[in-house]
Amino acid sequence: MDALKAQDFADVNAIGVDEYSHKGHNYITVFLSHPEIEIDDKGKRRQASKGRVLFVVEGKDKAVVTKFLERFKSKNGDPDKVATATSDMIHGFRSAMRENFKNSVVTVDKFHVIKHIQDAVDSVRRHEMNSKIKDKYTALHNTRFLWLKNPGDLSGKQQARLEELSQLEFLDTVKAYDYRLRVQEFYDSHKAYDEALLIDYESLALEVCNSEIYEIKKFGELFTRNGEEILNYFLTFRTNAILEGFNSKISIIKNRARGFKNLKNFINMIYFICGELSFPISSIM
Structure with a gap:
């Protein structure tokens, strides 16, 4: 694909990483560039450019x-200019990102x-639903999305x-949900990397680690x-x-890919679809 050969990463300074499954236990890892962020006169952050997929590769190690x-590097990218790299908590390659992009602040995605x-x-809820304790089953029946949605997204009912x-204090799901709200509050209530943040983090870490609920x-x-x-996160946002x-x-691509003969x-x-590639007019005529 000529458009791939023409990729240029000279302007990339922030990278995101995520994985996707393909046909069962086969995984691909997607590397993308974050959009440029500008801060206006009122101190508000806004997106100044689009993000794009940079590289897709089989595997997740x-x-x-x-x-x-x-x-x-082959596409004019400078590893030393990459200031931020975001990923999930469970990825095993964050240490490799730190080693190869030495100036980047590796950030666990808050979402x-x-x-x-x-x-x-949700695991606690399912466990209580399957416990065969009638009061718990009756209380939790058809409530899954109540616990998963943000409170502000719920209807009045x-x-x-x-x-x-x-x-209902006998429900562990209620107690687990309180921890979920506490984590959300942790992110919403801090706007800077400061002493107050560190104190709150230590307090929250202690709370969840000392919980009597296994999943928490x-x-x-x-x-x-x-x-x-x-x-x-509170350094890079x-x-x-x-x-x-x-x-x-x-x-959508994955659903359509069932008709594709191979991963390539x-x-x-x-x-x-996602690479923001530039195609020569001659290639689409």
């Missing part, structure tokens, strides 16, 4: 970072942190139902193990939110 570095605590709450459930305690292990990179737009596109065609379609 440290080796994919080495492959990306080779591609990055992935919130997704992990949401998954913990849903908010009333959630408030009613929150009074496991989340606490992730939260403390990735503390430095979680806190780095970068997230993988841009990936959400790409996620829907890649999902799937990857090429991701470049075509």
